[in-house]
Amino acid sequence: MLSKDDILDLFEALNDKLRIQGAMGDIGLCGGAVMCVVFNARESTRDVDAIFAPTKIMRQAAREIALERDLPEDWLNDAAKGFFVSSSPQVPFREWSNLRVWALAPEFMLAMKCVAARYDTTDADDVRFLVRYLQLKTPEQVFELVSKYYPNERIPATSQFFVEELMQTSQDADADQRIETTDS
Incomplete structure (x- = not known):
């Protein structure tokens, strides 16, 4: 299980990997990650459901972090992307030098x-x-x-x-x- 602090630490690690590659990343949180990280409604979540870009670079960076930290390979996944709609409203959450994280609006x-x-x-x-x-x-x-x-x-x-x-x-x-x- 991943706590809010764990997830924020993982985002910092993602940011570091993106910075080294000279890439910018974007993560849109949904599911349990929003409930845990944004609303503080839960202590933890099993994984981070999100949409992200650039997809290939983000997947590779997440895999590397999983190996380094003994996490499941799919700790960051886009399994919930089918629930997104083109008008999915977003609220900014946090930005690092090479990573922008937003969440789905509560509605x-x-x-x-x-x-x-x-x-x-x-x-x-x-x-x-x-x-x-x-x-x-x-x-x-x-x-x-x-x-x-x-x-x-x-x-x-x-x-x-x-x-x-x-x-x-x-x-x-x-x-x-x-x-x-x-x-x-």
Whole structure:
């Protein structure tokens, strides 16, 4: 697992390799890396899901770092690139001399997590966090946001059930917390 500090250290190492080659790199973070590094919503993430350029140079530098630090070869990967859309909104995160890192905007992160709708991962916790962060109160508000980025045919039916269930369990937890607070 990679902590925020680990990831920032790896980005510095990438920057060093790019500087030595005289190359400039660009990384767009998504998934768990955003939740860990940008929002501090998690302690760690398994890998760094991102899109990056120049692809060949970045892959080679990441492989070298993996070998040097005994990390999985895919610690930096673009497996989630299929969830990006041409209008994926970005927010700047950090810049080094030869590396620029940006993250997906929280609205798009929520849309992406809802479309993926994976119960067996940390997606549920990420969606709960992003719903609170964006101050959304109803499934309708969530789906209005999702539909800004994804056409209806790209939103599986499981996404609707996923969001409705998460919103209901979050509302139930909030109600339980209010009851505990008033009993105290």
